[in-house]
Amino acid sequence: MKPIIEILEEKVAAVMSELAGEKVPAIVKTSQNVKFGDYQANGVMSLAKKLRKNPRELASEVVAKLDLADMCAAPEIAGPGFINLRLKNDWLTARLVDALGDDARLGVDPVEQVGITVIDYSAPNVAKQMHVGHLRSTIIGDTISRVLEFYIGDPDKVIRQNHIGDWGLQMGMVVWAMQNVMEVDASEMTLADLEDVYRKSNILMKDDPGHGDIFRNSTLKLQNHEEPEISLWQNARKVSLDACIEIYKQLNVLLDNDNVRGESFYTDKLPGVIESLETAGMLKESDGAKVVFMDGYKKPDGEPLPMIVQKSDGAFLYATTDLAAIRFRLDQLKADRVVYVTDARQKLHFDMVFNCAKQAGWVQGDARLDHVPFGTVLGNDNKPFKTRSGENIKLKELLDEAQIRAMAVVEAKSPDLSDQQKQEIAAAVGIGAVKYADLSNNLTSDYVFDWDKMLAMEGNTAPYMQYAYARVQSIFRKGEIDTEQLIADAGNLQLNEEMEIALAKQLLRFGEIIASVASELRPHILTGYLFDLAQAFSSFYSNCPVLKADTSVKESRLMLCYQTAKTIKKGLGLLGIDTIEQM
Numbered sequence: 001m002k003p004i005i006e007i008l009e010e011k012v013a014a015v016m017s018e019l020a021g022e023k024v025p026a027i028v029k030t031s032q033n034v035k036f037g038d039y040q041a042n043g044v045m046s047l048a049k050k051l052r053k054n055p056r057e058l059a060s061e062v063v064a065k066l067d068l069a070d071m072c073a074a075p076e077i078a079g080p081g082f083i084n085l086r087l088k089n090d091w092l093t094a095r096l097v098d099a100l101g102d103d104a105r106l107g108v109d110p111v112e113q114v115g116i117t118v119i120d121y122s123a124p125n126v127a128k129q130m131h132v133g134h135l136r137s138t139i140i141g142d143t144i145s146r147v148l149e150f151y152i153g154d155p156d157k158v159i160r161q162n163h164i165g166d167w168g169l170q171m172g173m174v175v176w177a178m179q180n181v182m183e184v185d186a187s188e189m190t191l192a193d194l195e196d197v198y199r200k201s202n203i204l205m206k207d208d209p210g211h212g213d214i215f216r217n218s219t220l221k222l223q224n225h226e227e228p229e230i231s232l233w234q235n236a237r238k239v240s241l242d243a244c245i246e247i248y249k250q251l252n253v254l255l256d257n258d259n260v261r262g263e264s265f266y267t268d269k270l271p272g273v274i275e276s277l278e279t280a281g282m283l284k285e286s287d288g289a290k291v292v293f294m295d296g297y298k299k300p301d302g303e304p305l306p307m308i309v310q311k312s313d314g315a316f317l318y319a320t321t322d323l324a325a326i327r328f329r330l331d332q333l334k335a336d337r338v339v340y341v342t343d344a345r346q347k348l349h350f351d352m353v354f355n356c357a358k359q360a361g362w363v364q365g366d367a368r369l370d371h372v373p374f375g376t377v378l379g380n381d382n383k384p385f386k387t388r389s390g391e392n393i394k395l396k397e398l399l400d401e402a403q404i405r406a407m408a409v410v411e412a413k414s415p416d417l418s419d420q421q422k423q424e425i426a427a428a429v430g431i432g433a434v435k436y437a438d439l440s441n442n443l444t445s446d447y448v449f450d451w452d453k454m455l456a457m458e459g460n461t462a463p464y465m466q467y468a469y470a471r472v473q474s475i476f477r478k479g480e481i482d483t484e485q486l487i488a489d490a491g492n493l494q495l496n497e498e499m500e501i502a503l504a505k506q507l508l509r510f511g512e513i514i515a516s517v518a519s520e521l522r523p524h525i526l527t528g529y530l531f532d533l534a535q536a537f538s539s540f541y542s543n544c545p546v547l548k549a550d551t552s553v554k555e556s557r558l559m560l561c562y563q564t565a566k567t568i569k570k571g572l573g574l575l576g577i578d579t580i581e582q583m
């Protein structure tokens, strides 16, 4: 089924377009207040301006021609020309019956004719282990790719790319230090050894100016694929990546070795980037470096801001690699949309890279390039979240702590469960809490990392959502309900009470929520929806007895419970958060 909002949008837009003599949008939104119906079309006002008509009169012309009788009660005109639309009970009921029978997609059709999306996320630098700075890209990117996969309905059309930083000077430093200051054999190297050599080489770099040349020399050998540099590099890279993949597992993030295409992958494609820019007439020389100037980019002093693509010593830059990656994704991976999830400080970088790719003619047709920038995770002091001694917080330690803290919550709430059950719940709740807290923020804002808030059982949190799910499961256990029979009887569904109807309407919004996350790439639309849904369920549940109701009413209410649980599970699943059967 198409999202309700889209059906309404199409119908209203068709009438408006007919009156306008050209295609115009209806701008249908979900009503903020039930007083104004369930949906509201807001497009009449701007059309009236264009046609120089009275907006309320135009609205009545639209309403007169609008054929929504099967779906909506008579539309109302409100304010300066809003059209308020209220769904009919029969229609709503029939639609929910259809959705009830569809376990996999909850009645939401996959969209057709959508091309391939490449999504670039996580992308840590491998010289160090992952820290809290990698949290957001990893989980926001994971959610966006899960939502797109569901939206498009074809896993082959969403290609995850982990653009790890595995090349360049930092790796030259690591490789040199592995040969000169590491105490263990490369084959026995651990993550701790890797961090240790990287730290030591950084100190040498700072304290001894001579080391700059030594490191550059080692980097050069690495770049020429010489031995032993290249083997040592492979070793270090593997140690680091293995640790990343452990973290992805703990985080329930769908990234593994198959998704890795790091900076090193693009090295042989960099000269081609320079050539192509040359051919496009975009390359300029500046102090021996090769640069690109584009309109609209200025330094603070007003001078044009160049994008450097090759330094005077021949070295390539971060931007050059991104240009090579964009070409690869468009040409080889056949992307129609490329999404980059990084912190907001890289906004200008991607802006310039996208523009350069367009000007160079690499972006065909209406292929889309999207940067999803996000804010910083802050500590209680409102400064970037660090350890007391001012170091980056390791992601592994943070996630372990989440599980330990969640365990305390579980112990307090359900002391009688088995140890294994407690462990499983603690993992789902702890990791879920960290992810949900992050995803429920407006992307571009910074947010304060607050254990108590994210683990709270009340409010817009993962534990609250997981609890809402578990509560329904317990109703089904207690009532010994045969869910298969329930679904087989879906045709008996009846919606009478106000709270039942309100809950049904929330349930049926799922499709439009998926569509808007897919288009706007903002996960908090989904968390906000889930919270609204859980609240609608709560009001329903406290006003409408379920197991104690008469048989036919009871059956309908159980169907509402069933669909609520399924929708929460699906929604949390798209956020990469597990549900639990009891809590």
Ligand code: ARG
Binding pocket: 120, 122, 123, 124, 125, 163, 164, 165, 322, 325, 340, 342
């Ligand atoms: N490795 C980079 C960093 O840690 C992020 C890479 C993001 N992706 C990209 N295509 N540039 O900042």
